[in-house]
Amino acid sequence: MATGLTVNGEAVEARSDPDTPLLYVLRDELGLNGAKYGCGLGQCGSCTVMVDGEAVLSCLMPLLTVEGREVTTVEGLGTLEEPGPMQRAFIAENAAQCGYCIPGMMMRAQATLTANPDAKEVEIRQALEYNLCRCGTHMRILRAIRRAQDEMRNATEEA
Amino acid sequence: MNAVRDNTAFRRLVAALNRMLAHPDLALKGTIRSAVDWLSMRKSRLLGGLGLAGLLVLAGAFVWAAEPEIDVAEPVDPSSLDPDLVEEGARLAAVGNCIACHTVPGGEAFAGGLPLPTPFGTIHSTNITPDPETGIGRWSEAAFRRSLHEGVARNGSHLYPAFPYTHYTLTSDEDVAALYAYLMSRTPVEKTAPENDLVFPLGFRPLLAGWKLLYFDDGRFEPVAAESDDWNRGAYLAEGLGHCSGCHTPRNALGATIDDEHWAGGEAEGWTAYAINESNPAPVPWDTDALAFYLRHGWHPAHGVSRGPMAEVTGNLGRLPDSDIHAIAVYTDAVMGEPDAARQTAADDLLAAVENGRGSGQSADTMAAIPAAEGDRGAALYAGACASCHSAGRPQPYGGLDFRLSTAVHSDNPQNIINVTLYGLPPADGAASPIMPAFHGVLSDDDMVALMSYMRETFTDEPAWEGLEERVADTRSGAHHVSVRPADMIERAPGNLGAEEQPWRQD
Amino acid sequence: MTEHLRLTRRGFVGAAGSGLVVAFSMARADAQAGGEADVTSTEGLPGSLGDISQLDSWIRIDPEGAITVFTGKAELGQGIKTALLLVAAEELGVAPGELEIVSADTALTPDEGYTAASHSMEESGMAIRVAAANVYLLLLEAAAERLGADISELEARDGEIRGPGGTLSYGALAGSLDLAVAARPDVPLRDPSDFSVMGGEMTRIDIPPKVTGQPIFVQDLRPEGMVHARIVRPPSPGATLTAPNADDVETMPGVVTVVRDGNFLAVVAEREWQAIQAMRALEDAAEWETPATLPRQSDIHAWQRDNVSEVGTVDAAGTPEVGEARSVRMTFTRPYTLHGSIGPSCAVAVMEGEDLHVWSHTQGVYPDRAAIAEMLGMEPDRVRVSHVQGSGCYGHNGADDAAADAALVARAVPGRPVRVQWMREQEHAWEPFGPVMSMDVAGQVDEEGRITDWTYDLWSGSHVARPGGANKLLAANHLADPFPFELPDLQIVPPGLGDRNAVPLYQIPNKRILWHFVKPMPMRTSALRALGAHANIFALESFVDELALVAETDPVEFRLRHLQDQRDRDVIERAATEFGWSQDPLPRNEGRGFAFARYKNLAAYCALAMRITVEPETGRVRVHDVVAAVDSGEAVHPDGIRNQTEGGIVQSLSWTLFEEIVFDETRVTSIDWSSYPIMRFGSVPERIDVHVMDRPGDPFLGTGEAAQGPTAAALGNAIRSATGVRMKDLPLSPDRLAATLGV
Incomplete structure (x- = not known):
């Protein structure tokens, strides 16, 4: 009983039970670290990943709903050696303290900017309302997202 | 259901036409109203609409549309206001839920500008702060009173009935004075609401005179001597300022509530407002205590939490004294009527069963391991996406409601369970309030249908929903518009999520 | 006492380079103080170097020239590794990127007690700095000998070291170094005017791995053969397990x-989701007795006053007598407060033969x-904690x-x-809470607007219940034996615990500060960032504003009137200037507030200083x-200071505005983010500016908790304005504010 899906551009066959939340498939079966367990209740956003470009909470997403769909985690935004625009922005702004919530924030931001490249600050704040940060890194997270937005827009213009 | 209504309306129309033949002057109003009600039932809204426009013009011709302007008044000095009167006005404004419509989420209280989508286009609420230029700072109390009692602005123009003067007209002069004092004590905000965007020809306000002739009866509340003080107080608040009918009574094609179907269920901002008369679909019948608790706290152990626009109502009613809450509950309970013995017994059994299945309450999600039946997609979806909260046994209001108690799942209309599943219960910033994630990115339309069908079958004895696929698709596409707000209280402060500009909506 | 302590402290740290030593004697924080008290040297060496003076405990150089820095402090997300690397790199004369840092491992690093109380820069930072300067001097001496220069x-x-006779790499010299x-x-420390990396900006070394999904958290560890365990906690603090009824669970898949x-x-299972499902089933099956053991929440402050076990004098001077004229009396309270980590606590442990290895945050x-x-019942040296x-x-x-x-299950x-x-609900219900407090x-x-008399009475239990022995481990409390x-x-120590920052720095001739210590602990409490300082500064600085009103004096001016210390004054003046502090009228419902404290x-x-708007209709703020000004002494990593301060401001706003643990007489009921809301993006300030004072050459001062108290007080003062x-009772929640304001 395997479920076929794409994770960070690679086709995978997940063998977990179809009602297993995606979070545990990503972490426990596929060995990815970006999506984090925070509450399991859809309240904190630590487990946010993108599915078909939209931000979702993987802790409450049964595996069977992901069949044939494209999942992106923070590992899919770039690598340590070659970080992507969102990652570069967070690094440049030192936009983390403990960093536990940050991958979820980045995925939410990535989905928001993908859907709306010109998202205004208030729209970004609204989108992030679903993601909790306890260290109080909020101002930096916002700065990093604005920086990523600039970089992504410039890249689009150049292209 | 519609067929029954349709026939009733038709019979009334025929009866009215007969009356008109006998007494042409007196019966005209009733006839037109019946005609509109009947046309409201027609599937072809376009055809009906043309007919209705004609009727409106006809009706408008009967009256001289203009009302006199009331002179501007000097702005009230807030320090001159009687604090007790202001306090009473605050409570009455809470009953009226004024702040909910007259404030843009994230904006200043009472400064207006909230777009209200209606079948006739978008109306923007107005600024009712005491700002002299853009608000009602130069409205005398008489002008304010006339607006509530007669639906006429200070300058004499007619007001759209989105402002529920059809109900507010019941409000006593004393209470209007208190409301006036309260609003005059608020912070003036300089802000002009955007222009309304209404279908032709409704932007022409004199037409409203015709509408009012048909649907508006100016007059204060008159107590019913045979009923208790509580009943009368409750009726006064619920039918007047509380304007429960605004959402809970169905409307005809001209947007007027259908009197004969008082509290038989309606719609508000894309949410079903359930029948709160004898047809109420709650699996556990309401009683006075349950209603009072719910209105006070916004949730009840056997009914769950208030959501959609009702959350703002309960958020506001929380400010009322117990006596008023109790009175509204007494009146509402009376309208609902006594449940029959069979229904009550079934409800008692259900409550006992739910209570027995409850865990310690310490877990956020004591998930009863609900096995996903092989091949049952709905069951697997429920197990992976819903059970961790909704089969957990954690009590209300923070635990997921046991769906055996859910009015939304028992209702003939699945709209609210679709809304909540797709858009969730957004967190209320800085206030304890149940949170549920939006599942629109998780569940496809097919998943939604499978899950909803599974829940309907598993948690109720009701027949399967009809037209579920279409409703799910229309809701997701935005063809059926739904407003979603964080809602434990009136969320009007920093950057809260607006009804229209939600980034999670994929319109 | 306070003044004496501050002078002493300055004398002591200033001594590092001069040879002048004015140390005050206080042993390493004992187990009870749990690292919240200050640790100081008794041997003239600064920070932790006083306890562990051997250089290779701190710095090692291999023959290839690779330099490793060791610290007993842990990276908690505060950026300490980055700051320590900057210190070491500066004194060693290398780029920070050339250094490796190893932190907090009982098999590898020095014992620096707890990473707590904003001590890391004072302790580990100073130790590494002086150790690095020592190593650098030894390298120079070795090179001088080899090069004959x-x-x-x-x-x-x-x-590399260059001289007239040639160039030698550190690696080449390493072999000859002891x-x-x-x-x-x-040893001489580098002069601030010569700094090349300290005081500059640097990407925090832990951030790139965190934003690219590297396995950097304990939650991400996956050693070969790992299994997943979940604990079934009692349903209440006083509960007793009567029947586990585990039979059906043991046969569940993967268990x-x-x-x-x-x-x-x-319960232990092969897969994480299996463990969770098994845990839920076991929770449903297990039977417990759950007596009601807790005071009623609405009575908790009264309960504290009825359960005082002893009264300690924190500070006293003159004969404080508060009369009627030009006086104010107020009571402030704080509820139980949550640490509220976003990631619930986690550990990995393995028992191999006689040896236990635990990975823990x-x-x-x-x-630990x-x-x-x-x-x-093991020998400590058979246990390694990393x-x-x-x-x-x-x-x-x-x-x-x-x-x-993890250790119990691993066995x-x-x-x-x-x-x-x-x-999630276990973290919310079972972490040790920040204690409930009340302050009279x-x-x-006087007629000149100077504070003459001051009394401060604090009711609080202990703020420190760290291990401290097995009895401070939750699972150990629950064992059959x-x-x-x-x-x-009760402990009264100079940096304060529950009484932290209860002593005003303002010059007041007659004062008395008492701690009415409540020993019984209906719910476990322990150190929450800033300990008592959050509520004490909230009370103290709120109260100072009230006295300023009595004195009809601008609150900033009023504070300055009572402060002589130039650094106190500088930081206040800087914040006021950057904020644009004034008494100009503000729009209705808008207010500005100011507060000041020197942490501990x-x-x-x-x-x-902050500017806010209160919405009276809803009580929303x-x-x-x-705008904050921070003086951390020599700023090693200014961006790190800003990051910590911004974070402290937002976190304190959340505590102060929204947070309160809710419980009935049996158990905690606020067990998720629905029932224990914290700040979300919708309420974060529009703007936060943190200005770091330039203090070249001054000793490092711990910063990580400095903003908690002043934020709370400035908010209260802004609401007052x-x-x-x-507002005297925390949290200043919308409901409470709306109810207090009326209409």
Whole structure:
């Protein structure tokens, strides 16, 4: 009983039970670290990943709903050696303290900017309302997202 | 259901036409109203609409549309206001839920500008702060009173009935004075609401005179001597300022509530407002205590939490004294009527069963391991996406409601369970309030249908929903518009999520 | 006392380079103080170097020239590794990127107690700085000998030493160096004017891995053969397990075993989701007795006043007598408050033969090791505790307890690494809470507007219940043969615990500060970031504003009137200037507030102003601008200081505005983010500016907790300014504010 899906551009066959939340498939079966367990209740956003470009909470997403769909985690935004625009922005702004919530924030931001490249600050704040940060890194997270937005827009213009 | 209504309306129309033949002057109003009600039932809204426009013009011709302007008044000095009167006005404004419509989420209280989508286009609420230029700072109390009692602005123009003067007209002069004092004590905000965007020809306000002739009866509340003080107080608040009918009574094609179907269920901002008369679909019948608790706290152990626009109502009613809450509950309970013995017994059994299945309450999600039946997609979806909260046994209001108690799942209309599943219960910033994630990115339309069908079958004895696929698709596409707000209280402060500009909506 | 202490402290740290030593004698924080008290040297060496003076405990150089820095402090997300690298790199004369840093591991690093109380820069930072300067001097001396040159002729750059006779790499010199020697206190430190990396900006070394999904958290560890465990906690603090009813659970898919020892109940499974499902089933099956053991929440402050075990004098001077004229009396309260880590506590442990290895996000690997060894009846040297980062802890959260859980379960499945992560509701219900507090303040000003008399009475239990022995581990309390929790005693120490920052720095001739200590602990409490300073500064600085009103004086001017210390004054003036402080009228419902404190009265200085709007209809507070000035002494990594301060401001706003643990007489009921809301993006300020004072050459001052108190007080003062109402009970929630304001 395997479920076929794409994770960070690679086709995978997940063998977990179809009602297993995606979070545990990503972490426990596929060995990815970006999506984090925070509450399991859809309240904190630590487990946010993108599915078909939209931000979702993987802790409450049964595996069977992901069949044939494209999942992106923070590992899919770039690598340590070659970080992507969102990652570069967070690094440049030192936009983390403990960093536990940050991958979820980045995925939410990535989905928001993908859907709306010109998202205004208030729209970004609204989108992030679903993601909790306890260290109080909020101002930096916002700065990093604005920086990523600039970089992504410039890249689009150049292209 | 519609067929029954349709026939009733038709019979009334025929009866009215007969009356008109006998007494042409007196019966005209009733006839037109019946005609509109009947046309409201027609599937072809376009055809009906043309007919209705004609009727409106006809009706408008009967009256001289203009009302006199009331002179501007000097702005009230807030320090001159009687604090007790202001306090009473605050409570009455809470009953009226004024702040909910007259404030843009994230904006200043009472400064207006909230777009209200209606079948006739978008109306923007107005600024009712005491700002002299853009608000009602130069409205005398008489002008304010006339607006509530007669639906006429200070300058004499007619007001759209989105402002529920059809109900507010019941409000006593004393209470209007208190409301006036309260609003005059608020912070003036300089802000002009955007222009309304209404279908032709409704932007022409004199037409409203015709509408009012048909649907508006100016007059204060008159107590019913045979009923208790509580009943009368409750009726006064619920039918007047509380304007429960605004959402809970169905409307005809001209947007007027259908009197004969008082509290038989309606719609508000894309949410079903359930029948709160004898047809109420709650699996556990309401009683006075349950209603009072719910209105006070916004949730009840056997009914769950208030959501959609009702959350703002309960958020506001929380400010009322117990006596008023109790009175509204007494009146509402009376309208609902006594449940029959069979229904009550079934409800008692259900409550006992739910209570027995409850865990310690310490877990956020004591998930009863609900096995996903092989091949049952709905069951697997429920197990992976819903059970961790909704089969957990954690009590209300923070635990997921046991769906055996859910009015939304028992209702003939699945709209609210679709809304909540797709858009969730957004967190209320800085206030304890149940949170549920939006599942629109998780569940496809097919998943939604499978899950909803599974829940309907598993948690109720009701027949399967009809037209579920279409409703799910229309809701997701935005063809059926739904407003979603964080809602434990009136969320009007920093950057809260607006009804229209939600980034999670994929319109 | 305060003034004396501050002078002493300055004398002491200033001595590092001069040879002048004015140390005050206070032993390393004992187990009870749990690292919240200051640690100082008795040997003239600064920071932790006083305890562990051997250079190779701190710095090692291999023959290839690779330099490794060791610290006993743990990276908690505060950026300490980056700051320590900057310090070491500066003194060693290498680029920070050339250094490796190893932190907090009982097998590798020095014992620096707890990473707590904003001590790391004062302790580890100073130790590494002086150790690095020692190593650098030894390198120079070795090079001088090899090159036959005088030290003054040598120049060190990029890991090499150049002289008239040639160039030698650090690696080449390493072989001839003996770093197994004690550090000398009198080595010269680099002059701030020559700094090349300290005081500059640097990408925090832990951030790139965190934003690219590297396995950097303890939650991400996956040693070969790992199994997943979940704990079934009692349904209430006083509950007793009567029947685990585990039979059906043991046969569930993937379940390896069920572990029971008294009230400790856990399940182990191959897969994480299997473990969670099994745990839920076990929760449903297990039967408990759950007596009601808690005071009623609405009575909690009265309950505290009825349960005072002893009264300690924190500070006293003159004969305080608050009369009627020009006086104010107020009572402030704070509820139980949550650390609220976003990632629930987690640990991995494996028992191999006689040896136990635990990976934990504990703040103190050595004390945790001692406690776990005691719980298991093992020799401490058979237990290794390695720090791995977790979600931010903000004090003593569930980290040590999760480590104990993992150790207990690991013993039951020897040879297999066990990963335990708490569930959300377990973190909310079982972490040690920030204590409930109440404060009576009375004060009087004279006709010149000077404070003459001041009394301050604090009711609080202990703020420190770290391990401290097995009895401070939750699981050990629950064992069949338990280590019963030992209630901590009253401790009055210079940096303060529950009484932290209860002593005003303002010059007041007659004052008395008492701690009415409440020993019984209906719910476990321990160190929450800033300890008592959050509520004490909220009360004290709110009250100072009230006295300023009596004195009809601008609150900033009023504060300055009572402060002589130039650094106190500087930080206040800087914040006021940057904010644009004035008494100009503001729009209706808008207010500005100011507050100041020096953390612990001896660490970083923080002054803070903010502008807010209160919405009376809903009681919502919109925070517009927050402007802070921080004096951390020599700023090693200014961006790190800003990051910590911004974070402290937002976190304190959340505590102050929204947070309160809710409980009935049996159990905590606020067990998720629905029922215990914290700040979300919708309420964060529009703008936060943090200005770091330039203090070249001054000793490092701990900063990580400096903003908590001033933020709370400035908010209260801003609400007072906006509404005319003094809010005294935390949290200043919308409901409470709306109810207080009326209409």
